[in-house]
Amino acid sequence: MIQRKxxxxxxxxxxxxxxALLALxxxxxxxxxxxxxxxxxxxxxxxxxxxxxxxxxxxxxxPEERDATLVYRASDGGExxxxxxxxxxxxxxxxxxxxFRIAPEREAVRQARLDEKPEEEHPKPDLGVVSLDDGQLxxxxxxxxxxxxEEAGGWxxxxxxxxxxxxxxxxxxxxxxxxxxxxxxxxxxxVLLNLESGxxxxxxxxxxxxxxxxxxxxxxxxxxxxxxxxxxxxxxxxGDSAWAYQGEGLYEGLVFDPAxxxxxxxxxxxxxxxxxxxxxxxxxxxxxxxxxxxxxxxxGSGFLRDDWHVSEHRRPxxxxxxxxxxxxxxxxxxxxxxxxxxxxxxxxxxxxxxxQDDRLQPMQxxxxxxxxxxxxxxxxxxxxxxxxxxLGRTEIPDVELAMDGDAPVFMGLSNLPYQKEISxxxxxxxxxxxxxxxxGEAEMVLKAVQWQPTLSPATGHVSWWDGxxxxxxxxDLDSREATDLGQAIDYRLDSHRNDRPFPNPPYxxxxxxxxxxxxxxxxxxxxxxxxxxxxxxxxLTAGEGREADWNFRxxxxxxxxxxxDPEQPLLATAFDEQSRDHGLFQLDLDGESSPVEQVMSAxxxxxLARAExxxxxxxxRESFQEFPDLQVAEDHRLESPRKLSExxxxxxxxxxxxxxxxxxxxxxxxxxxxxxxxxxDFDPEQEYPMIVYFYERASDTLHSHRxxxxxxxxxxxxxxxSNDYIVFVPDIWYREGYPGDSALEAIMPKTRALAEEPxxxxxxxxxxxxxWAGYKIAYMVGHTDFFKAAAGGAPVSNMTSAYGGIRWRTxxxxxxxxxxxxxxxxxxxxxxxxxxLHNSPLFRADQINTPLLMMHNDEDGAVPWEQGIxxxxxxxxxxxxxxxxNYEGEPHWPTTFANREDWQIRLQxxxxxxxxxxxxxxxxxxxxxxxxxxxxxxxxxx
Numbered sequence: 001m002i003q004r005k006x007x008x009x010x011x012x013x014x015x016x017x018x019x020a021l022l023a024l025x026x027x028x029x030x031x032x033x034x035x036x037x038x039x040x041x042x043x044x045x046x047x048x049x050x051x052x053x054x055x056x057x058x059x060x061x062x063p064e065e066r067d068a069t070l071v072y073r074a075s076d077g078g079e080x081x082x083x084x085x086x087x088x089x090x091x092x093x094x095x096x097x098x099x100f101r102i103a104p105e106r107e108a109v110r111q112a113r114l115d116e117k118p119e120e121e122h123p124k125p126d127l128g129v130v131s132l133d134d135g136q137l138x139x140x141x142x143x144x145x146x147x148x149x150e151e152a153g154g155w156x157x158x159x160x161x162x163x164x165x166x167x168x169x170x171x172x173x174x175x176x177x178x179x180x181x182x183x184x185x186x187x188x189x190x191v192l193l194n195l196e197s198g199x200x201x202x203x204x205x206x207x208x209x210x211x212x213x214x215x216x217x218x219x220x221x222x223x224x225x226x227x228x229x230x231x232x233x234x235x236x237x238x239g240d241s242a243w244a245y246q247g248e249g250l251y252e253g254l255v256f257d258p259a260x261x262x263x264x265x266x267x268x269x270x271x272x273x274x275x276x277x278x279x280x281x282x283x284x285x286x287x288x289x290x291x292x293x294x295x296x297x298x299x300g301s302g303f304l305r306d307d308w309h310v311s312e313h314r315r316p317x318x319x320x321x322x323x324x325x326x327x328x329x330x331x332x333x334x335x336x337x338x339x340x341x342x343x344x345x346x347x348x349x350x351x352x353x354x355x356q357d358d359r360l361q362p363m364q365x366x367x368x369x370x371x372x373x374x375x376x377x378x379x380x381x382x383x384x385x386x387x388x389x390x391l392g393r394t395e396i397p398d399v400e401l402a403m404d405g406d407a408p409v410f411m412g413l414s415n416l417p418y419q420k421e422i423s424x425x426x427x428x429x430x431x432x433x434x435x436x437x438x439x440g441e442a443e444m445v446l447k448a449v450q451w452q453p454t455l456s457p458a459t460g461h462v463s464w465w466d467g468x469x470x471x472x473x474x475x476d477l478d479s480r481e482a483t484d485l486g487q488a489i490d491y492r493l494d495s496h497r498n499d500r501p502f503p504n505p506p507y508x509x510x511x512x513x514x515x516x517x518x519x520x521x522x523x524x525x526x527x528x529x530x531x532x533x534x535x536x537x538x539x540l541t542a543g544e545g546r547e548a549d550w551n552f553r554x555x556x557x558x559x560x561x562x563x564x565d566p567e568q569p570l571l572a573t574a575f576d577e578q579s580r581d582h583g584l585f586q587l588d589l590d591g592e593s594s595p596v597e598q599v600m601s602a603x604x605x606x607x608l609a610r611a612e613x614x615x616x617x618x619x620x621r622e623s624f625q626e627f628p629d630l631q632v633a634e635d636h637r638l639e640s641p642r643k644l645s646e647x648x649x650x651x652x653x654x655x656x657x658x659x660x661x662x663x664x665x666x667x668x669x670x671x672x673x674x675x676x677x678x679x680x681d682f683d684p685e686q687e688y689p690m691i692v693y694f695y696e697r698a699s700d701t702l703h704s705h706r707x708x709x710x711x712x713x714x715x716x717x718x719x720x721x722s723n724d725y726i727v728f729v730p731d732i733w734y735r736e737g738y739p740g741d742s743a744l745e746a747i748m749p750k751t752r753a754l755a756e757e758p759x760x761x762x763x764x765x766x767x768x769x770x771x772w773a774g775y776k777i778a779y780m781v782g783h784t785d786f787f788k789a790a791a792g793g794a795p796v797s798n799m800t801s802a803y804g805g806i807r808w809r810t811x812x813x814x815x816x817x818x819x820x821x822x823x824x825x826x827x828x829x830x831x832x833x834x835x836x837l838h839n840s841p842l843f844r845a846d847q848i849n850t851p852l853l854m855m856h857n858d859e860d861g862a863v864p865w866e867q868g869i870x871x872x873x874x875x876x877x878x879x880x881x882x883x884x885x886n887y888e889g890e891p892h893w894p895t896t897f898a899n900r901e902d903w904q905i906r907l908q909x910x911x912x913x914x915x916x917x918x919x920x921x922x923x924x925x926x927x928x929x930x931x932x933x934x935x936x937x938x939x940x941x942x
Contacts, residue, residue: 031652031653031654031655031680032653032654032655033654033655033722033723033724034654034655034708034718034719034722034723036710036901036904036905036908038654038708039063039064039065039708039709039710039897039901040063040064040065040066041063041650042063042064042648042650042707042708042709043061043062043063043647043648044061044062044063044064044647044707045059045060045061045628045629045630045645045647046059046060046061046062046068046087047059047060047087047088047089048060048089048608048609048618048630049089049090049091050075050091050608050609050610050611050616050618050632051075051091051095051098051132051611052091052093052094052095052611052612052613052614053095053611053613053614053616054075054611054613054614054615054616054632054634055074055075055076055095055614055616056072056073056074056075056091056095056098056132057072057073057074057075057618057630057632057644058070058071058072058073058089058091058098058100059071059072059089059630059645060086060087060088060089060100061645061647064709064710064897065106065897066106067084067085067103067105067106068085068086068087068103069082069083069084069085069086070082070083070085070086070087070089070100070128071083071645072089072098072130072132073644075616075632075642075644076642077642077644080644081130081135083100083102083128083130083137084102085102085103085104085105086100086101086102086103086128087100087101087102087103088100088101090148092148092153092154092156092195093148093149093150093151093152093153094152094153094154095132095153095613096131096132096133096153096195097129097130097131097132097153097156097195098129098130098132099127099128099129099130099146099148099156100127100128101125101126101127101128101143101146102125102126102127102128102139103125104122104123104124104125104126105123108123109122109123120162120164120165121164121165124141124142124143124144124161125142125143126139126140126141126142126143127139127140127143127146127158129156129193129195131195140158140191141160142160142161143158143159143160143161144158144159144160144161144162144188145158145159146158146159147209147210147211148211149211149212149213149214149215150211150213151213151214151215152213152214152215152216153195153215154194154195154196154215155192155193155194155195155211155215155218155237156192156193156195157190157191157192157193157209157211157218158190158191158193159187159188159189159190159191159206159209160188160189160190160191161188162185162188163188179225179226180223180225180226180227181227181248181270182227182249182250182268182270184207184223184250185223186205186207186223186224186225187204187205187206187207187208187221187222187223187224188205188206188207189202189203189204189205189206190202190203190206190209190220191203192218192235201235201239203220203222203233203235204222205222205223205224205225205229206220206221206222206223207221207222207223207250207251207252208220208221208251208252208253208254209221209254210254210255210256210263211256212256212260213256213258213259213260214259214260215237215260216236216237216260217234217235217236217237217256217260217263218234218235218236219232219233219234219235219244219254219256219263219265220232220233220234220235221251221252221254221265222251223250223251227248227249227270228248230246230247230248230249230250230251231243231244231245231246231247231251232244232245232251232254232263232265232267232284232286232293234263234286244263244265244284244286244293245265245267245284245286245293247267247269248269248270249267249268249269249270250267250268250270251265251266251267251268252265252266252268252312253265253266253312253315253316255315255316255317255318256318257318257322258318258320258322259322261287261288261289261322262285262286262287262288262318262322262325262382263285263286263287264283264284264285264286264296264316264318264325264327265283265284265286265316266281266282266283266284266310266312266316266327267281267282267284268280268281268282268312269282280298280299280309280310281298281309281310281311281312282295282297282298282299282310283295283296283297283298283310283316283325283327283380284296285325285380285382285386294386296325296380296386296388297310297327297378297380297388298310301388302388303378303388303389303390304329304390305331305390307331307332308329308330308331308332309329309330309331309332310327310328310329311327311328311329311330311373311375311376313328313330313373313374313375314327314328314375314377317401317405318405319401319404319405319406320403320404320405320406321405321406322382323381323382323383323406324379324380324381324382324383324405324406324437325379325380325382326377326378326379326380326401326405327377327378327379327380328375328376328377328378329375329376329378329390329392330374330375330376331394333372357420358416358419358420359419359420359422359811360423360806360811360812360813361811362806362808362811362812363810363811363812364811365811366809366810366811367811374397375392376390376391376392376393376394376397376399377391377392377399378390378391378392379391379437381438389437389438389439389440390440391410391412391435391437391440392412393442395414395416396412396413396414396433396435396442397413397414397416398412398413398414399411399412399413399435400412400413400454400455402455402457402459403457403458403459407437407459408436408437408438408459409434409435409436409437409455409459409477410434410435410437410455411432411433411434411435411453411454411455411462412432412433412434412435412442413430413431413432413433413452413453414430414431414433415428415429415430415431417429417431417448418430418448422812422816423812423813423815423816424813424815424816424819424820424828425816425819425820426502426816426820426821427450427451427467427502427503427505428450428452429448429449429450430446430448430449430450430451430452430453431444431446431447431448431449432444432445432446432447432449432453432462432464433445434455434462434477445462445475445477445480446462446464446475449464449466450465450467450503451464451465451467451505452464456474456512456516456519456532457512457514457516457561457562457563458512458514458515458516458563459477460476460477460478460516460532461474461475461476461477461512461516461519461532462474462475462477463475463485463510463512463519465505465506467494467502467503467504467505468503469484470486470492470493470494470503470504471484471485471486471487471493471494472484472485472486472493472506472510472519472521473485474519474532476532476533483532483533483534483535484535485510485519485521485530485532485535485537486521486530486535487535488530488535488536488537489521489523489528489530489537491523491524491525491526491546492523492524493506493507493521493522493523494506494507495507495524496524497697499733499734499736499824500734500820500821500822500824501736501819501820501824501825501826502820502821506522507522507523507524507551508522508553508554510522511554511556511563511564512562512563512564513563513564513566513589514561514563514564514565514566516532517566518530518531518532519532520540520554520564521537522552522553522554524545524546524551525541525545525546525549525550525551525552526539526540526541526543526544526545526546526552527539527540527541527545527552527553527554527572527587528540529589529591538591539591540570540587540588540589540591541572541587541594541595542591542593542594542595544594544595545574548576549576549577549578550574550575550576550577551574551575551577552572552573552574552585552587552595553572553573553574553575554570554571554572555571555572555573555584555607557607557608557609557610558609559609559610559612560610564589566589569586569636570586570587570588570589571584571585571586571587571598571636572584572585572586572587572595573585573605573607574595574600575700576600579602580602580661580699580700580701580702580703581600581601581602581603581703582600582601582603582604582605582703583597583598583599583600583601583605584597584598584599584600584605584607584636584638585597585598585600586598586636586637598636598637598638599638601621602623602703603621603622603623603626603703604621604622604623604628604701604703604704604705605619605620605621606619606620606622606628607619608620608630610636615634615635615636616632616633616634616635617632617633617635617636617638618630618631618632619631619632619633619638619641622703622704622705623703623705624657624658624659624677624702624703624704624705624706624718625656625658625705626705627647627648627651627705627707628705629643629644629645629646629647630643630644630645631643631644632644648707654722655679655680655681655721655722656680656718656721656722657677657678657679657680657717657718657721657722658677658678658679658680658682658721659675659676659677659678659702659717660675660676660678661673661674661675661676661699661702662674662675662676662728662750664749664750664753665749666733666745666746666749667744667745667748667749668735668745670733670746672730672731672732672733672746672750673699673731674698674699674728674729674730674731674750675698675699675701675702675717675728675729676726676727676728676729676754677717677718677720677721677726677727677728677729678721678726679721679722679724679725679726680721680722682759683759684758684759685758685759686759687758687759687760687761688724688725688726688759688760688761689724689725689726689761689764689765689766689911689915689916690725690726690727690728690754690755690760690761690764690765690766691715691720691725691726691727691728691765691766691767691768691911691915692727692728692729692730692747692751692765692766692767692768692787693714693715693717693727693728693729693767693768693769693773694729694730694731694732694743694747694769694773694776695714695769695770695771695772695773696731696732696772697731697732697733698729698731699729699731706718708722710897710900710901710903710904711900711904712893712894712895712900712903713770713771713793713794713855713893713894713903714768714769714770714773714793715727715768715907717729719904719908720911723908725911725915726754726759726760728750728751728754730746730747730750730751731746732746732747732776733746734824736824736825736826737824737825737826737827737832737835738838738839739775739776739779739823739824739825739839740775740776740779740780740783740839740841743776743779743780744779744780744783744784747780748780748784748786751765751786752786761915763788764788764914764915764916765786765787765788765915766787766788766789766790766791766911766914766915767780767781767787767789767790767791767792768790768791768792768907768911769791769792769793770792770793770794770855770893771793771794771795771862771863771892772822773792774792774793774794774795774796774854774863775792775795775796775797775841776792777790777791777792777795777852778792778795778796778797778841778848778852778871779839779841779844781841781848781849781850781852782841782844782845782847782848783844783847785849785850787850788850788851788914788915789850789851789853789910789911789913789914789915790850790851790852790853791852791853791854791855791907791910791911792852792853792854793854793855793856793893794854794855794856794857794860794862794863794867794868794892794893795841795854795856795863795867795868795871796823796840796841796863796867797840797841797842797867797868797870797871797874798840798841798842798843798867798870798871799818799823799825799836799837799839799840800829800833800836800837800840801866801867801870802814802818802863802864802867803815803818803829803836804829805864806864807861807862808860808861808864809861809862809891809892810861815828818836823839825839841871842870842871842874845871845874845875845878845880846878848875848878848880849880851881851882851914852871852875852880852881852882852883853882853883853885853906853907853910854868854871854872854882854883854884854885855884855885855886855887855893855894855903856868856869856884856885856886857886857887857888857889857890857891857892857893857894858886858888858889858890859889859890859891860891860892861891861892862891862892863892865886868884869884872884883923883924883927885903885906887899887902887903902937905939906921906923906924906939909921909924909939910924919941919942920941921938921939921940921941922936922938922939922940922941922942923937923938923939925942
């Protein structure tokens, strides 16, 4: 059985408990209702960093539209220190210093924008450094970027932002008329600080830099005002410096090998490229044991295809051993037509859409920059006389490194043969190759596989998910034999929750044990150890997941290797499908004992980090009432964790809410679940208005915290609970081909049942949602007059006109969405026209009597704006109450705080008017003519 920790209960004396209950109503009466002013009061934890030894924690938090605050604190619960406007905290490798940016005041940046100052005159960030030994803080002005050694303490380097124009003029000398031939700005001052002694070294005109992982060396790319002093300089820990390379040009992509004994960089040398509009790059290597810097590759290298060059768009990268250096190559850019001597109206601007284009022209437009910067992996074998080998190629654009770059083979991937199918099929298809890193030879091992294949960490196998056979496979690269990893598992490995018309995905990804000794596979409830050669399996969770109706999922931290290390604790999260409780368990890789509980409770946990040089774990715990503050435990057992942040203590001043699970059967008899949010001081003797909000399925988020915020599209249950609303959030399970009917069948039985409760006002029930939910709302109000008011954002109203349209944000056709993904129709328009008509709300607009508020913006790249317009103009023609809110220039939802706050205000005004009889604001009552839209927002009531 699952080994559980004992639950410790503290029992209050009866008298104290009675007194506490009697005092509760008075406490609630003293609380305020949430309003829209609190958005700039509620803190969000934006960044966090755990020191390598696990003894310190730093985080940055900020409310909407306010300056951030950085907080650092010893993980043993010592006193917290706050620093105004601190952000991006990083600890030195020895955990003795904390380094962070100090952002300029938001108001100062805002004023610079109001004054229309150029970007170089805007306030710039400063740099803060705290000595954790004594708490001393040092700050440095106008810092562009900073770096710490990855594997050593004691050093910090930063580069200053360019001087302000007036300072630049003061510093100009007799050479101020000199100008670089490449017209690039010169570099700026770089400072190297010894964190122990406080000594500084300064270097002028630095454009790029790199610190060796061990902190022994600093590399500087120098870019002088006239180009005469350009080059790459190496500085050692003793302060001695020497040129690695000199010559007028542009130097970039500096990177040390893991040992700090080699430096690679890209150079664009001006004197070699005078006849080129875009000078080509060359790849160079400096070694501590070599007398000079070697040029490894350039556009004349014999391994390159004709008209290819070394790419500037991929930074060089060493393998872990330092014996390989990876870099990018690319075809020469296509030269544009020379039309400089033509007026704009004399130039032809044309786009040719061809039926055999792999990608639609709008998709090519969206991916143009990506295509222009695409590079293909090449390698220099440094231990083999710098031999150059091309690994990637146009037909194999993606190559994944393995074993930190030291593997004998890599995996190559391509979906190029299946680009057209992206428009209508899902998931995408891939071909997979095994590439010999020594020779560059590639062998295709998989063709047209859905779901991206992966190479095992020890490179002995290629694994992939087969959605048709509903199992994982592993191909042994020695024998070329494939093993069904689910053959000995008697339970489904494909997700039962998938109700979209494409092959079922797996429950979760697989994980390989070190040296490919085994692979770990998830079913719905348990984790299995599988022999990749024979398929033999054993249950690592002893079947306890299935017995308890829990879902075990392997846990990994960002710092972990890409394989399971048998020497480290094997951890898994657990999720109770019934209670939605969540927790952490330790598993036995040998499968000889049951999972051991570390924590399990009515919360949601997020395990963020494990100390690099220790056992401490950083995590959050949250519930509907509890904000996910940062907590640190000494190790994975999570015993006596310390909560180190307290981001929102003001929450206790406001009326909140409570949440419970509800269940029912749909009209087709399928079991459904949902969440019911009630006011904190819910009174069963009182009648409340109710809002139904939904998207797809949310019941698994029972224990999620929902802070008040100026959300971009939907209502926040907490906010409406605080203002005496009940909010119902139902799950929806879909029948293929009938998404709108599925919503009606799922939502209406429980909504009607709730409306019969004495504490719900059956005449005051509204409904709200956005995008996919906006569509379903538009469909539902065409089939029922039950709702008093409806707010559906960005709705698809006409599936026949939307089907062949473009998702302008990506340039993709919308066909795949209707056939295979969210819309779930499963057929093409010409295979079943009546199905598309049946699912289109527009064709039942004459049956819509519910007041309908829509928000649909004119730059929507997901749902064409015309969809909202089609429905609005139909309802306007039919004289039905309808409103269309357009935040001009905004995409699928409003992005600026001002627009998001405005939308939340209008949503509340809309529902308050229809569900609480509050006076209608002007915009709702009579609208805002264009002539007056710059004079009023129309939020006022008459």
